[in-house]
Amino acid sequence: xxxxxxxxxxxxxxxxxxxxxxxxxxxxxxxxxxxxxxxxxxxxxxxxxxxxxxxxxxxxxxxxxxxxxxxxxxxxxxxxxxxxxxxxxxxxxxxxxxxxxxxxxxxxxxxxxxxxxxxxxxxxx
Amino acid sequence: xxxxxxxxxxxxxxxxxxxxxxxxxxxxxxxxxxxxxxxxxxxxxxxxxxxxxxxxxxxxxxxxxxxxxxxxxxxxxxxxxxxxxxxxxxxxxxxxxxxxxxxxxxx
Numbered sequence: 001x002x003x004x005x006x007x008x009x010x011x012x013x014x015x016x017x018x019x020x021x022x023x024x025x026x027x028x029x030x031x032x033x034x035x036x037x038x039x040x041x042x043x044x045x046x047x048x049x050x051x052x053x054x055x056x057x058x059x060x061x062x063x064x065x066x067x068x069x070x071x072x073x074x075x076x077x078x079x080x081x082x083x084x085x086x087x088x089x090x091x092x093x094x095x096x097x098x099x100x101x102x103x104x105x106x107x108x109x110x111x112x113x114x115x116x117x118x119x120x121x122x123x124x125x
Numbered sequence: 126x127x128x129x130x131x132x133x134x135x136x137x138x139x140x141x142x143x144x145x146x147x148x149x150x151x152x153x154x155x156x157x158x159x160x161x162x163x164x165x166x167x168x169x170x171x172x173x174x175x176x177x178x179x180x181x182x183x184x185x186x187x188x189x190x191x192x193x194x195x196x197x198x199x200x201x202x203x204x205x206x207x208x209x210x211x212x213x214x215x216x217x218x219x220x221x222x223x224x225x226x227x228x229x230x231x232x
Contacts, residue, residue, distance in 0.1 A: 043225075044224065102175070107155070117166070
């Protein structure tokens with residue numbers, strides 16, 4: 001069974017740091033790009049960051065660039081998100097999600113599947 | 126960034142009803158549009174990819190249509206387990222932005 005399990009969430013003070021992890025199983029982890037997506041209380045989903053299978057391509061949302069660092073360990077089937085200089089507005093449930101792509105002729109399509117169940121990060125004094 | 130606008134933001138319906146949720150992109154995204162279902166405390170679940178392709182294992186009462194900038198998700202006959210929040214997502218360019226969600230509630 002393809003599965004993603006996040007861990008590492010918790011309560012942290014503004015300006016603090018936290019490291020999230022996502023353990024993957026049931027698929028060839030190194031063959032897929034991976035993503036972090038978050039949902040703040042009462043808000044919609046916000047894509048945070050993505051990393052390619054070989055870690056050669058990394059992208060961040062403007063809201064976290066320079067403060068968050070995504071990484072992966074293909075030998076351990078693990079994805080991480082190092083978060084620093086945390087702000088109240090970073091309070092959210094953080095999900096990891098596999099990036100799946102599909103080619104139909106010359107056209108490429110991408111979607112997120114599966115997702116983990118999420119880990120809650122609360123930034124508060 | 127591409128902005129995704131969903132409507133309505135909330136919807137009350139009864140079991141057996143046919144419901145339609147719309148999603149509009151701020152610029153053309155061809156058919157690079159996905160739909161997800163999200164229940165509290167659960168992992169979001171992929172329903173539709175590439176605008177109209179049904180993900181394996183998803184009931185056939187779910188369908189998607191559209192291309193360019195305007196898309197719809199239709200549930201042909203609501204079942205009790207369908208009450209949830211639904212999100213669209215464009216996958217044309219990074220950042221892969223989401224709509225704000227449509228909360229489907231029991232009438």
